[in-house]
Amino acid sequence: MPARDWVLLVSGNTEGYxxxxxxxxxxxxxxxxxxxMLKTLAVPGKTILLETGRFTTGNSIQDRFKAEAMADAVSAWKADGVAFSRVERDWSADQQASLQNLAGDRVLGDSGRTLGPFRVSAITEQSASAAVGNVVILDGDREDAEKFARSHPKLQLLIYRQQGMPDSSPAKIGSTWLVSPGEKGKYVLRLSYVNGKFSTYNVFGLGPEVADDPVTTAIFRRYQRRIAASGLIDQLPRPNDASFAGNELCSSCHESAAKSWKAxxxxxxxxxxxxxxxxxxxxxxxCHVVGLDNRQGFRSRAETPSLTDVGCESCHGAGREHSDKPALLxxxxVGxxxxxxxxxxxxxxxxxxxxxxxxxxxGMGKTGG
Ligand code: HEC
Ligand code: HEC
Ligand code: HEC
Ligand code: HEC
Structure with a gap:
């Protein structure tokens, strides 16, 4: 078989972002x-795409919606292999099944799967007896990765988890490359694989210069509409109970403060x-409205039109009583x-x-400290 060049793309660790x-x-x-970015970097027929999982950091209802949106995205991107982190593995069998269905048969285990020239497995620290091919996605940090690489010298690539940005060049232990796509789904790694060896490594950030992919945008919109339709915002705890005056009433007596706030x-x-x-x-x-932690606080623009935005009482606190008797109360x-x-x-x-x-x-420009 003639030698072929491959491109390996690695991203993940979305962590809810x-x-x-x-x-x-x-x-x-x-x-x-x-x-x-994944579309831009892919070379048709020569690309293997790995997603490292850790879609979210918890398992609230919102986390579930996020994870399911991620599973849709990963399917749309045609990821070849998906690793689940401890977060996904800690989910109930039901929750996991819904993810596995959405992501098709892409979920990797510790028995390994052949993807192009790679034999890839997803390994937790515990599954030490796993069948290790030439590429491993390890659910562990840099220290775990170094230890793992030392005990598996034939490994060509070890993908691990780390906060912050990816290293500017791959760390090496013997002939094993250690790489991580960094935090919060902010980076994509591209590695080239030539004549049976990894040869180049590049990190791509996802700044505002990168356009939005229409297919993923539709998936994200669906997620947002699900959040809105589920009424999660109406279920937030509201431990506080104090009476608000609203931006208009405060403004009616404090004209100059109101003018500066408006601007x-x-x-x-x-x-x-x-x-x-x-x-x-x-x-x-x-953080974008008044008193969401308060029983009498913001509900919606229609129901509470004067508690929209970061209003007077977001900083000064509820002021109905002061508004009724300003000289007394x-x-x-603020500070x-x-x-x-x-x-x-x-x-x-x-x-x-x-x-x-x-x-x-x-006001008078005093800051109160
Ligand atoms: C009916 C008119 C009126 C309304 C409504 C009103 N204030 Fe006042 N506010 C005053 C007056 C008068 C003073 C000065 C009181 C004094 O110095 O004796 C004052 C003083 C203040 C002060 C300075 C500290 C203090 O209490 O003396 C702040 C801050 C303030 N108001 C914020 C607000 C905010 C925020 C709202 C809306 C929640 C609001 N005010 C509503 C009339 C009003
Ligand atoms: C912990 C409070 C907090 C939360 C939660 C929060 N924001 Fe903000 N947001 C801020 C603050 C503070 C700023 C202003 C930052 C600055 O300019 O330094 C801001 C600014 C922004 C801006 C920039 C506005 C501009 O034109 O510069 C956008 C967009 C935004 N937020 C969207 C969001 C979205 C979307 C979410 C939820 C995913 C969110 N925010 C959650 C506090 C918050
Ligand atoms: C209830 C949450 C909240 C509080 C409290 C708050 N902010 Fe903000 N702040 C925001 C948000 C949200 C934005 C972004 C608004 C937007 O652009 O949509 C913002 C934006 C700003 C901006 C504009 C930033 C820019 O680059 O133009 C300034 C300045 C600012 N805040 C100062 C303050 C100061 C000073 C305080 C305290 C005295 C304060 N804020 C308290 C939420 C808050
Ligand atoms: C982002 C936070 C923030 C928002 C929003 C805000 N203020 Fe203030 N305001 C302050 C701070 C900080 C001071 C300085 C004094 C202090 O630290 O308490 C102040 C001072 C004042 C004072 C003067 C108090 C004095 O003794 O000089 C008045 C009156 C006042 N604000 C009214 C308003 C009104 C009315 C609104 C809405 C239209 C408003 N503020 C919105 C933070 C805020």
């Missing part, structure tokens, strides 16, 4: 871009979610810690209090 990760530009990752990004935070149909997603709305200080509830290291990595406060400054 079906949409681009974080709220701060440039956002990277997301399955719509991943679908496009700020906070005043269109719900619109931001509506534009992408993320407004009924319980993983998004809490004072509002408390920086309130901002950090929403401006987290994930959603707002560049947050710096004074810089940000200056952009939305109102």
């Amino acid at each position: 079906l949409s681009p990760c974080g709220c701060s530009k440039p956002m990277s990752g997301g399955i719509k871009r991943r679908g496009q 700020s990004a906070h005043a269109h935070a719900l619109k931001t979610l509506e534009t992408t149909e993320d407004d009924r997603d319980p993983e998004c709305a809490p 004072k509002m408390g200080r 920086e810690s309130k901002c950090l509830n929403c401006h987290t290291s994930n959603t707002s990595p560049n947050f710096e209090f004074l810089t940000y406060w200056r952009k939305i400054e109102h």
